[in-house]
Amino acid sequence: MESTTRKKRILITGAAGFLGSHLCDRFIAEGYHVIAMDNLITGDLRNIEHLFPKPEFEFYHHDVTKFIHIPGELDYILHFASPASPIDYLKIPIQTLKVGAMGTHNCLGLAKAKKARILVASTSEVYGDPLVHPQTEEYWGNVNPVGPRGVYDEAKRYLESITMAYHTYHGVETRIIRIFNTYGPRMRLNDGRALPAFIGQALRGEDLTVFGDGSQTRSFCYVSDLVDGIYRLLLSDYAYPVNIGNPSEISLKDFAEEVIKLTGSNQKIVYKPLPADDPKQRKPDITKAKTILGWEPKVDRAEGLKKTYDYFKALPESEWHKQPKEFTSK
Known part of the structure; x- marks a missing residue:
């Protein structure tokens, strides 16, 4: 009876x-039953500390580029380990490549061994500029591939390739999401994204x-919408990549003006040289998500931006001034 009533287990x-x-x-x-795993290079335990008292939650402090051992049955894997900003x-290029390559390989091997369905997190960055x-x-x-963003872009392109190889050669149940710009509470103020x-x-x-x-464009999706898209894709029967994002496109200059208006500040916009290989346009076609998953974003930018601003404003002022982490590349 236990096997029919047990909670589904997801890594x-x-x-x-x-x-x-x-x-x-x-x-x-x-x-x-959620099995959480993170090596905490860019993650923060404060994001999940509210879950530690729950019996249906467990945490492994582990680097997925090393062999992964999870005792017992496993139904699903969500592979979201990777620097994303x-x-x-740019500070830890080697780890970024390793988590996309070796980390994905280890997760796919675990999925094969456990007969688990795996969803891997790819990105709109696979489209480059x-x-x-x-x-x-x-x-x-x-x-x-040899530009400064290549370590992230190519790690994710490889992630997609090896995932499809495990699907076609080993018959592993795989799902691939291409995530466009997402925002919301628990982002880091100092992570370099707009x-x-x-x-x-x-x-x-x-x-x-x-x-x-400031004419380059981005399309911002609120985190609850993205999470719903991930949930639907995991439980779908579609093995090929699916874009999940909000197609409401805005230039970064106009977006900066929206933030100034929201915060009621009197700041100005200052312009600096464009970084190498910075994409000029970013907007998802979400036809597949609509037709296959019945998904489209519900939270508009004004609502999501206010929620996000309120979250950041409520943080201690020391967090506003916190500098980015220092890393070493091994």
Whole structure:
């Protein structure tokens, strides 16, 4: 009787990160037993500390680039371990490549051994600086493999390739999500991405830094919408990549102005040179997500931005001034 009534068990790698922690919350709310794993290089235990008292939650402090051992049965794996912001992967390029390659290989091997279904987190960065707009899943991308962003872009492209190889050769049940810009509570103010950077500067009373002329676009998806898309994709029957993101596109200059208006600050926008290989446009085509998953975003940017700002504003002021972590590349 035990096998029919036991909770489904899911391993979530990168569980102490921004997205990973929200996924832990969602799957516990859905009645799963969550096994969280993180090496805490970029993750923060404070994101999941509220879950530690729960009997249906356990945490492994472990690096997925090393062999992964999980005792007992395992039904699902969400592989979200990876640095995801430029400030991280430019400082730890070797770990970024290793978690995309060796970490994904280890997770796929575990999925094969446990007969578990695995969903891997890819990114819109696989499209590079796109020549097709909006980006569909069939577009192969325009990526510079030896540029500064190549360590992240190519790690995720390899992640997709090896995942499909395990699906076609070993018959592993695999799902691939391509995540577009996502935001919400538990992001790090100092992670180098536009939204937390703008809010952090506004809170500190600094002018907002826009790179280039600010005409480059992004499409921001609120975290609860993204998590719902991940949940639906995991439980779907579709093995090929699916874009999950909000197609509401905005230039970074206009976005900075929105943040200034929201925060009621009198900061100005200052312009700095555009970093190498910075994408000029980013907008998902979500036709597949709509038709296959019945998914589309529900939270508009004004609502999501206010929730995110309120979260950051409530943090101790010392957090507003916190510097990025220092890393060593091994």
